[in-house]
Amino acid sequence: MKKFVTAIPLQAQGKLERKHYKAVGNPRLDMEETVSFPILTAFQGYVNPGEHSQIIAIRTDSENARRNFGILEQETAELCRKRGIPYPDIVVIDVPEDEAVTTHVATFRQLIDCFADGDELFGCLTYGTKPLSEVVRMSIQYAYRVKKNASICCIVYGQIIRNSASEAKDSLVHDETALLRLDEIVRLLADQGVENPSGVLDALLAL
Incomplete structure (x- = not known):
């Protein structure tokens, strides 16, 4: 199954904006719609009409994360309707709002429990703290090494280009x-x- 891993951002209400992400290094990430979550560029580019898939969302225990998770659900539903894609199974991994090593180890364990033989793995390193992004990367590499016929298909990173006044002037999604x-x-x-x-x-x- 195609599985897409992303952290839910912590932006305050009204701060998580839709962007038109321009693909760098992978034309399959190109899309005409604006989205708040770069992982959706991979979702729409790799999931075929009628194909079942899964989104694994790492959600911090905070009001902002819970609200932004709702935005992910909404934007995913919009893309599914437009592309003729079945709405994915969304697995939520709730984590405490701290950077303790024990917390990240627990998150890693929950992530690897989500993977199975034959999975096609996708991830987004845009949101979350640096340690959490490392956990996402490590979990995907673990699945690739341990699960039979698992493959790493696409890892994305969303970049916002800003001018000298810190105003957003462009949005890019890189295939990493x-x-x-x-x-x-x-x-x-x-x-x-x-x-x-x-x-x-x-x-x-x-x-």
Whole structure:
């Protein structure tokens, strides 16, 4: 099953704005609609009409996160109606509003319990704290390494370009999947005791 992992942002009411995200590095992320959640660029680009899928939402225990989760549900429903996509199964992982290591470990455990053999994995690293983004990345890589025939399909990051007055002037969505694949390659090179990883990486990047 195609599974999409995202954290729910903590912006205050009225601060979570829809953006027209322009795709960088992956035309499948292009869409004409505006959305508040970059993960939806991957959702609309990879889920086929009639195909069932799942969104895994990490929601902090706060009023803002609960309200913004409702926005995710609304925007997802709009895209599903327009694209002829079945509304996904939405799994919510509620987490405390703190940065304790024990909290992040518990979140990681809940995330990996959501994955199964054969899953096609998608993730968004835009929202959430830096440690939480790391947990999302680690959980997806764990599933790729451990689950049979699991694959990392697309990892997105939404970027807001601002002018000198800090006003938003453009919105981009980057396909960062290659970074996770690079991490896998580096790990394999280290396991093999490769003495000149830079040379190998340069050769791979030239392909």
